[in-house]
Structure formats: C-alpha cells, structure tokens
Amino acid sequence: MQRAWKGKTPRRPALKKTNNVEKDPVGVYCRIRPLGAEDEECCVEMISSSTIQLHAPDGLKANRNGEYKETQYSFTKVFGINTGQMELFEDVARPLVEDLIQCKNGLLFTYGVTGSGKTYTMTGSPGEGGLLPRSLDMLFNSIGPFQAKRFVFKPDDKNGIDIQSQVDALLERQKRDSQQSVPKTPSSRQKADLEFADMITPEESRKSKNIDEDCSYSVFVSYVEIYNNYIYDLLEDAQFDSVRPKPPQSRILREDQNHNMYVAGCTEVEVKSTEEAFEVFWKGQKKRRIANTQLNRESSRSHSVFTVKLAQAPLDADGDYILQDKNQVNVSQLCLVDLAGSERTSRTRAEGSRLREAGNINQSLMTLRTCMEILRENQMCGTNKMVPYRDSKVTHLFKNYFDGEGKVKMIVCVNPKADDYEETVLVMRFAEMTQEVEVARPVDRPIYHLAAGRRHRNQAFKDELSRRLEERGGPVNGGDSALMNQLIESLPALPPCELVDPTDDQTLPRLIEVLEQRHRIRQMMTEQVTHTANKVKFMLQQFDSQMSSKDTFVHDQQSKLNEKEKVILNQKTEIERLEKKSKTLEYKIDILQKTTEMYEQDKRSLQQELEGQEQMLQKELSERRRMEQRMQGVVTDTKLKWEKECERRVNAKQLEMQNKLWVKDEKLKQLKAIVTENSSGGSFPPEPPKKPERPSRERDHTMPQKRSASPTALPGDVFKTRGGGQAVQFTDIETLKQECPTAPSRKRRSGSDEGPAQTEDIENRAPVGGTSSSNGYQKRRRP
Ligand code: ADP
Numbered sequence: 001m002q003r004a005w006k007g008k009t010p011r012r013p014a015l016k017k018t019n020n021v022e023k024d025p026v027g028v029y030c031r032i033r034p035l036g037a038e039d040e041e042c043c044v045e046m047i048s049s050s051t052i053q054l055h056a057p058d059g060l061k062a063n064r065n066g067e068y069k070e071t072q073y074s075f076t077k078v079f080g081i082n083t084g085q086m087e088l089f090e091d092v093a094r095p096l097v098e099d100l101i102q103c104k105n106g107l108l109f110t111y112g113v114t115g116s117g118k119t120y121t122m123t124g125s126p127g128e129g130g131l132l133p134r135s136l137d138m139l140f141n142s143i144g145p146f147q148a149k150r151f152v153f154k155p156d157d158k159n160g161i162d163i164q165s166q167v168d169a170l171l172e173r174q175k176r177d178s179q180q181s182v183p184k185t186p187s188s189r190q191k192a193d194l195e196f197a198d199m200i201t202p203e204e205s206r207k208s209k210n211i212d213e214d215c216s217y218s219v220f221v222s223y224v225e226i227y228n229n230y231i232y233d234l235l236e237d238a239q240f241d242s243v244r245p246k247p248p249q250s251r252i253l254r255e256d257q258n259h260n261m262y263v264a265g266c267t268e269v270e271v272k273s274t275e276e277a278f279e280v281f282w283k284g285q286k287k288r289r290i291a292n293t294q295l296n297r298e299s300s301r302s303h304s305v306f307t308v309k310l311a312q313a314p315l316d317a318d319g320d321y322i323l324q325d326k327n328q329v330n331v332s333q334l335c336l337v338d339l340a341g342s343e344r345t346s347r348t349r350a351e352g353s354r355l356r357e358a359g360n361i362n363q364s365l366m367t368l369r370t371c372m373e374i375l376r377e378n379q380m381c382g383t384n385k386m387v388p389y390r391d392s393k394v395t396h397l398f399k400n401y402f403d404g405e406g407k408v409k410m411i412v413c414v415n416p417k418a419d420d421y422e423e424t425v426l427v428m429r430f431a432e433m434t435q436e437v438e439v440a441r442p443v444d445r446p447i448y449h450l451a452a453g454r455r456h457r458n459q460a461f462k463d464e465l466s467r468r469l470e471e472r473g474g475p476v477n478g479g480d481s482a483l484m485n486q487l488i489e490s491l492p493a494l495p496p497c498e499l500v501d502p503t504d505d506q507t508l509p510r511l512i513e514v515l516e517q518r519h520r521i522r523q524m525m526t527e528q529v530t531h532t533a534n535k536v537k538f539m540l541q542q543f544d545s546q547m548s549s550k551d552t553f554v555h556d557q558q559s560k561l562n563e564k565e566k567v568i569l570n571q572k573t574e575i576e577r578l579e580k581k582s583k584t585l586e587y588k589i590d591i592l593q594k595t596t597e598m599y600e601q602d603k604r605s606l607q608q609e610l611e612g613q614e615q616m617l618q619k620e621l622s623e624r625r626r627m628e629q630r631m632q633g634v635v636t637d638t639k640l641k642w643e644k645e646c647e648r649r650v651n652a653k654q655l656e657m658q659n660k661l662w663v664k665d666e667k668l669k670q671l672k673a674i675v676t677e678n679s680s681g682g683s684f685p686p687e688p689p690k691k692p693e694r695p696s697r698e699r700d701h702t703m704p705q706k707r708s709a710s711p712t713a714l715p716g717d718v719f720k721t722r723g724g725g726q727a728v729q730f731t732d733i734e735t736l737k738q739e740c741p742t743a744p745s746r747k748r749r750s751g752s753d754e755g756p757a758q759t760e761d762i763e764n765r766a767p768v769g770g771t772s773s774s775n776g777y778q779k780r781r782r783p
C-alpha cells in the first residue's frame with residue numbers, strides 16, 4: 001500500500017485570538033554556579049528559594065562613589081551552588097517531558113554570560129548529565145516498548161510527519177540496510193561516545209506514568225546551530241574537507257501550512273533509544289567543534305538548538321497496527337536551546353570578523369529582548385504592536401511559542417564572580433522582564449475513542465496463539481519452507497525430458513501429460529485453498545462481528561460506567577456538601593447547647609431566688625395573719641372596753657342630766673316658792689321647800705349644794721317686774737360640752753398616739769362619777 005497519511009505539526013491556535021485563552025507566564029529560573037576560586041569576590045547572594053541579591057563589587061563602588069544599589073531579583077525558583085543536575089531536572093525539565101508525551105510543545109533555553117554554566121546546565125558533563133540527556137532518557141524510558149517500527153512515521157520536508165504502512169516501512173528499512181554496508185545501531189551505552197557514557201546513573205532514570213499504551217511513538221531529533229544569524233544543520237551528512245574547508249551551507253526558515261516556523265531541509269533523525277539519540281547529538285557537537293576550529297570561530301557566540309520531536313498515533317481496534325488515519329497523528333516538540341553568551345562586545349575585546357560576530361550575537365539577543373518587551377507591553381497594555389520576531393533567526397524560529405501555544409521556560413545562569421557583575425545586572429533585568437510575558441497554555445489533546453488496552457490484549461492473543469501452536473507441534477515460525485518441500489514431493493514426478501532423437505515422439509507427450517496432471521492438481525489445490533480461505537474469511541468475519549458487538553457492548557458498559565462514575569462523583573460532592581453542612585449544624589447545636597446550659601443555670605438560680613422570696617413571703621404572710629389575729633383580739637377588746645365605757649359614760653351623762661334637771665327643778669321650785677310667797681305676803685324668808693330626792697348615786701354635787709346653801713348665790717339675780725312680779729336674771733350661763741370618749745383632745749393626742757394607752761389615761765383621769773368640773777365637761781363663763 002503506497003498510501004501515506006500526513007501528521008499534524010505542532011498545533012497553533014487560529015490567528016484570531018480569543019481573549020479567554022488560558023495563559024501561563026514564562027517560567028524563569030535562576031541557577032548560580034560555584035565560584036571558580038574560593039577566594040574570589042562574590043557579588044551574588046541567594047536570600048531565599050526565589051530571590052537573589054546582587055552586591056556591587058568593592059572596586060566598582062569605589063569607582064562610582066557608591067552610587068550602586070543592592071538590588072533583589074525574584075524568580076520562579078532559584079537554584080544555589082549546591083543544586084545538582086537531578087534536582088534541576090525534576091523542577092524544570094521533567095514537566096516539559098511530561099508535556100511532550102501529552103502532545104504539548106515546550107521550549108527551554110539557558111541564558112547568561114559566557115562561563116556562567118549554560119552548557120553545563122543543558123548538556124552536563126560525564127557523571128553529571130544535564131537537562132538534555134536526562135530529558136531524552138526519561139522520554140525513552142516512558143515510550144520504550146511502545147515505539148513504532150522505524151520508518152512507519154516519516155518526516156516530510158514540510159515540517160509534517162507522514163505515516164506509512166508496515167510494508168512500506170519494511171521496504172524502506174531493507175533499502176537503507178542494503179545502502180549501508182556497516183549496520184548501524186549502537187544500542188548499548190558502552191558503544192556510545194565515551195563523553196556521554198554514564199551521564200545518568202540508573203537510579204536517576206525517570207519515567208512518565210501518563211503514557212498511553214494504545215499509541216505508537218516515534219522520536220525524531222534535529223540539531224541546528226545559529227551563528228552570525230545563519231542557521232547550520234549540525235546533523236547534515238556532508239563530508240568535511242579538512243584540506244580545503246568550505247563554509248557549510250546555511251539553511252533558511254520556512255513557515256509550514258499551520259504557520260509554524262521550521263528550518264527548511266533540516267535533517268531529522270529517527271532515534272529509537274537514549275544511546276542513539278546521544279550519539280546523534282554528539283555527532284552534531286563534534287561537527288560544531290570541528291567547524292569552530294577550522295573556521296576559527298568562537299563557540300560561545302553561537303546558539304544551539306536541539307529539537308526532540310515526538311510523533312504518536314493510536315493503534316487500530318485490534319491493537320496490532322497503527323491506525324492509518326492522518327487526523328489521529330499528533331506531533332509535539334521540545335526545543336532545548338543553549339544560547340550564546342550575553343556579554344557585550346566591548347568586554348570581549350573582539351576585532352575584525354570577531355567583532356562582527358559579537359555584534360550579531362548581541363543583535364540576536366537584543367532582538368530577543370525587544371520581542372519580550374513588546375510582547376509584554378502588548379499583553380499588559382492591550383496594545384497591538386508588531387513583535388519583530390523576524391529581526392533575528394533565533395526569535396523567528398521561536399515565534400510559534402510566543403505567538404501560539406506551548407510552555408516556555410528559561411534558566412538564567414549566573415556566575416557570581418565580581419568581574420561579571422555589570423553583565424549579570426543586565427541579565428537579571430532581562431530575566432525579570434521576561435517573567436511578565438505570558439504564553440498560551442497548550443490544550444489537552446482529544447482522546448481517541450477506541451477501547452483502552454488494545455495493545456495489551458493483542459500481545460496476550462499472540463502469546464496464546466504461539467503457545468497453542470507449539471503444543472500441537474505445528475509450525476511456529478519458519479515452518480513454511482518444509483511445508484513447501486512436502487507439497488512439491490507429493491506431486492507426480494517429472495519424467496526425463498531430454499530429447500536426443502528427433503523422431504522421439506514419446507518424451508514430449510509424457511512430459512505434457514505429467515505437466516497437465518500437475519496443473520490439474522495445482523488447480524484443485526488452488527480451489528481448495530480458495531475454499532479454505534473463504535471459510536476462514538467467513539469465520540474471521542463472524543469472529544470480527546462478534547468482536548465488534550462485544551466491543552460495542554464493552555463501549556456501552558464503559559459509557560454506563562462513566563455515567564455511574566459521574567453520578568458517584570456528584571454524590572460524593574453532595575456528600576461533601578452535606579458533611580460540611582452537618583458540621584456547621586453540629587457547631588450550631590454545640591453553641592445552642594451551651595446557650596441552653598447557660599439559660600438553665602440562670603433558670604435554676606432564678607428559681608432558687610424565687611423560692612427564697614416565696615418563703616419570705618409566706619413568712620411575712622403568716623406574720624401578718626398572726627398580727628391580724630392579734631389586732632382583731634385587740635380590736636374586740638378595745639371595742640368591748642369602749643362599749644362598756646360608752647355605756648358607762650351614757651349612764652354618767654344621764655345621771656348628770658338628771659342631776660341638772662333636778663337642779664333646774666330645784667330652782668324652779670325655789671322660784672315658785674318665791675313667787676307664791678310674794679303673792680301670799682308671807683313671811684320672809686320663806687321656808688325652804690322640801691328638797692326633792694336627788695335621783696342618783698351619792699356623788700358630790702358641790703355646786704347645787706353651794707347654791708342651795710345660799711339662795712342669793714344663785715346664778716342669777718331676782719328682781720321685781722313692772723307688773724309687780726319677780727324675775728330671775730341669770731348672770732351665769734353654764735355651757736355643757738361633752739367630749740367624745742373616742743376622740744381625745746388635741747392636746748392629749750399630741751402628747752401620745754397610742755390609742756389604748758390614751759383610753760386608759762382617760763379612764764384614769766375620768767373615773768366614773770367624778771366631779772363635774774373634772775368630769776369631761778368644761779365650764780366656760782361668759783364675760
Ligand atoms: P557557558 O556555557 O555559560 O559558557 P559552561 O557551562 O561552559 O558555561 O561553564 C563553564 C565552566 O563552569 C565549565 O567548566 C563547567 O564545568 C563549570 N560549571 C558551570 N556551572 C557549574 C555548576 N553549576 N557546577 C559546577 N561547575 C559548573
């Protein structure tokens with residue numbers, strides 16, 4: 001089959017950018033190398049895992065009157081002098097290799113002054129492999145058993161990757177083998193160049209866990225050098241003429257149909273192991289070194305770009321061959337760039353062509369700087385200035401990364417020695433600025449919907465088949481020729497067909513007969529084979545349809561499972577939410593319980609208080625009742641007493657009134673007697689009339705007695721009336737006033753308030769039947 005599918009080149013989003021693309025800032029790391037000599041002056045200090053401080057060297061400070069400030073610079077991470085290659089790889093390059101396997105592009109470059117450790121960081125030295133060998137090692141450890149046969153993936157000349165059938169690949173392999181006299185595949189670390197042997201110890205080997213086993217992979221590497229703004233292919237198979245060295249052919253940059261930049265005609269070598277990749281890299285390195293020596297170039301002035309391209313495509317439903325579907329081929333690449341030294345021309349004391357070189361180096365790094373600045377400005381201020389990628393080959397080559405998508409990381413290498421101080425300041429400023437540039441995050445590749453585990457199942461099937469064949473004693477491998485021989489032997493033997501006599505008319509007819517027999521047998525066998533083949537085909541078809549129905553069943557189950565998983569996930573989140581809620585409720589309950597306890601305590605104390613007060617009240621009530629009872633007794637007593645007293649007083653009053661009446665009667669009688677005497681002319685003084693009996697008890701009635709003793713001392717004067725009669729004029733009027741026994745006089749009241757005592761007092765002072773003057777009556781004489 002001569003059909004070839006073309007794979008996709010590293011993706012690039014549509015030119016029209018949407019604003020909601022997720023972006024990540026360029027990761028900038030700083031690595032400080034140890035000082036060359038211990039007594040050297042150091043101008044870089046690591047003050048935290050992400051910050052360094054630059055100290056101006058003493059000489060410089062003296063020169064500039066101390067105008068130099070001590071400045072701090074922050075990075076994604078700072079690696080101190082004791083950082084090993086492994087640690088750096090884990091933090092910086094490992095995620096990029098993981099991304100590469102996940103079909104995401106990455107760019108990693110080292111930047112710094114010459115001698116700051118860029119090459120050491122990227123390439124490393126024996127025993128201390130740098131990021132490049134470690135990345136290759138991790139990549140091959142991960143994809144090792146899942147690699148496609150050589151030439152199944154095949155780079156086209158337009159930055160794409162073609163995919164061809166196993167047969168075509170096989171033919172191409174055979175062609176190459178026949179062209180190469182010496183078979184080349186070192187495939188063991190011992191054979192690799194000594195300088196690369198043992199760069200990584202087996203314990204340091206890393207492997208990705210996210211490999212898709214149902215895909216087939218192929219790795220292609222390319223290695224170019226950019227010198228004087230020219231691009232050279234370091235893997236080109238051109239013989240270098242040491243006698244008459246002619247300048248190598250430079251390459252040009254092209255844009256592929258997906259707008260990705262690539263070095264046109266650049267060699268891409270398919271490699272199947274770490275060792276092979278090392279060898280290719282080393283070949284490029286050697287070429288670079290030879291060119292530098294022969295052409296008298298300064299190695300620190302070139303940029304080197306090592307690109308690892310990974311092509312991957314899913315296996316078909318049987319898990320046997322790669323799916324011949326161009327839409328399913330994914331290509332990702334990781335560029336490892338060792339930039340030229342960033343020092344200025346003046347420092348290199350360059351002359352002539354060297355000066356031109358240095359100028360160009362500065363130019364390309366300057367362009368890089370300008371590009372970063374404009375990118376940052378565009379991103380931060382929303383401007384749309386043109387980024388001058390095209391001004392230098394380096395920036396032009398990496399345009400896709402900044403314009404499209406991918407992960408970009410930069411390791412800033414620093415030599416802390418004082419001589420480098422001024423250059424280091426510039427490097428730091430560039431690095432700080434670069435951190436603010438953002439690059440679109442690569443999107444996840446869509447998953448191809450075929451049942452997972454195809455490769456595994458296919459392998460298991462093959463193993464089982466060969467096991468069973470072995471059991472039956474059938475041909476396992478290489479049994480075909482024996483079968484052929486057996487078959488040929490079963491055919492009727494050919495008669496001798498040498499013709500020696502021209503009249504021989506038997507040999508040919510015999511031969512014809514035998515050949516016709518053989519032909520018939522062959523036809524029969526062919527028919528039988530066709531019949532068997534059809535039968536097998538039918539069986540296979542049946543098997544296939546069964547398999548596909550099983551597949552759909554499995555697929556259905558899978559989707560059901562996925563749904564269930566989704567439900568479970570939802571329920572889990574619901575449970576989490578409920579748990580959270582229950583926690584808050586528990587907390588609330590806790591608070592409420594505490595509040596309840598407080599209230600209950602309050603209630604208890606209030607109840608106690610209430611009980612105390614009730615007891616007091618009871619006590620007071622009983623006291624009051626007792627008092628009332630006592631008071632009632634007193635009141636009854638007093639009432640009785642006063643009733644008696646009133647009775648007594650009424651009696652006394654009656655008596656008194658009777659007495660008065662009696663006095664009046666007496667007077668009247670006396671007057672009558674006087675009147676009668678006068679009218680009869682009788683003797684004077686008339687005989688005192690017989691005193692009527694006083695109506696009362698024997699009491700002292702002094703006044704009537706006095707009056708009776710002297711009739712002239714009557715309270716009035718007797719005179720003769722004009723008519724000849726007599727009249728009595730009272731000169732003394734007695735006013736009788738009775739005091740209420742219950743209302744004591746004010747005088748007394750003011751003296752004391754006590755009722756009973758008063759009563760007693762009155763009783764004491766007014767004994768029943770006392771003298772009238774002191775008997776509660778007041779006598780007033782009218783003037
Ligand atoms: P550059 O590529 O920046 O010019 P190199 O990587 O060639 O610098 O380093 C210069 C020298 O410093 C080399 O001999 C290298 O071994 C040594 N070196 C650089 N970085 C370190 C480091 N982190 N630890 C030990 N040696 C280092």
Ligand code: MG
Pocket residue numbers: 115118119120300338
């Ligand atoms: Mg270097």
